[in-house]
Amino acid sequence: MNKTVLVTGASSGIGEAVCRVLCTEGCRVIGTSRDTARLQPLVDELGENFLPLTLDVEDAAAVAALPANLPPDFAAIDVLVNNAGHDTGGRQAFEDSDADQMCGVVETNVNGVIRTTHALIGGMLERGGGHVVNIGSTAGLRPFATMSAYVASKYAVHGFSESLRLEYAGRGIRVSEILPGLVRTGFAERRLGDAQQAANFYDAHDISLQPRDVAETVLFALRQPKHVEIAQLLVVPVS
Numbered sequence: 001m002n003k004t005v006l007v008t009g010a011s012s013g014i015g016e017a018v019c020r021v022l023c024t025e026g027c028r029v030i031g032t033s034r035d036t037a038r039l040q041p042l043v044d045e046l047g048e049n050f051l052p053l054t055l056d057v058e059d060a061a062a063v064a065a066l067p068a069n070l071p072p073d074f075a076a077i078d079v080l081v082n083n084a085g086h087d088t089g090g091r092q093a094f095e096d097s098d099a100d101q102m103c104g105v106v107e108t109n110v111n112g113v114i115r116t117t118h119a120l121i122g123g124m125l126e127r128g129g130g131h132v133v134n135i136g137s138t139a140g141l142r143p144f145a146t147m148s149a150y151v152a153s154k155y156a157v158h159g160f161s162e163s164l165r166l167e168y169a170g171r172g173i174r175v176s177e178i179l180p181g182l183v184r185t186g187f188a189e190r191r192l193g194d195a196q197q198a199a200n201f202y203d204a205h206d207i208s209l210q211p212r213d214v215a216e217t218v219l220f221a222l223r224q225p226k227h228v229e230i231a232q233l234l235v236v237p238v239s
């Protein structure tokens with residue numbers, strides 16, 4: 001697949017797996033992290049078709065400057081995978097949660113997606129097409145108590161994806177939303193702040209998805225012929 005792809009949040013979990021799967025398919029892949037050192041294992045594994053890039057999707061100036069700062073071989077981005085995201089707190093009561101941290105979830109998961117898409121879509125339009133793939137969540141379709149900020153962020157990603165698809169219909173830009181259920185990644189450790197608690201959380205579920213399972217759905221969306229747009233893919237572990 002001869003495409004140039006930018007994946008946010010490539011240092012772990014789903015983003016890392018998307019980089020691996022797409023590079024293996026022959027894409028040139030830019031993977032971002034707030035700390036490029038965390039991308040070194042992918043650099044070692046994937047070679048010259050993988051470009052590590054430092055990016056905090058909360059940094060408005062850095063995101064806006066992104067297209068101007070890409071090396072020529074990676075500058076014409078065909079596909080943006082908006083994957084960077086997190087949650088905070090770990091099933092804490094709303095009143096006991098930190099308001100700034102909850103707003104930080106929205107800043108990354110929603111504003112980060114809007115900013116990164118806005119920075120790259122102009123180039124896609126100039127080149128006559130592109131594909132935006134947003135990693136949403138089942139939490140974008142149904143509520144969970146004690147996860148209100150995260151759920152709000154994923155409902156927003158859902159509404160953003162749907163609206164963007166309508167806006168660019170017929171203009172060469174496809175928009176796909178992937179909505180995974182539970183995936184075993186670094187997500188729970190970031191949410192809970194503790195590796196053992198995170199392992200216990202995943203172990204308490206009989207089955208969870210692996211990051212590669214989600215990466216394969218991204219590949220499926222990208223593989224479709226030009227007249228086919230994968231609007232949404234809901235992917236959950238067998239229950």
Ligand SMILES: NC(=O)c1ccc[n+]([C@@H]2O[C@H](COP(=O)([O-])OP(=O)(O)OC[C@H]3O[C@@H](n4cnc5c(N)ncnc54)[C@H](OP(=O)(O)O)[C@@H]3O)[C@@H](O)[C@H]2O)c1
Pocket residue numbers: 008009010011012013014015032033034035038055056057058083084085086108112135136137138179180181182183184185186187188190
């Ligand atoms: N795990 C699940 O069960 C699950 C289910 C449904 C949806 N999702 C969604 O899948 C996406 C990926 O999560 P994951 O499960 O793979 O979690 P993960 O293993 O914790 O990876 C999250 C990635 O996001 C990046 N990130 C976080 N904040 C960032 C910021 N401000 N700027 C740039 N990058 C940032 C991290 O990179 P750095 O820290 O290196 O910057 C990391 O690479 C998220 O959008 C999540 O909501 C996860």
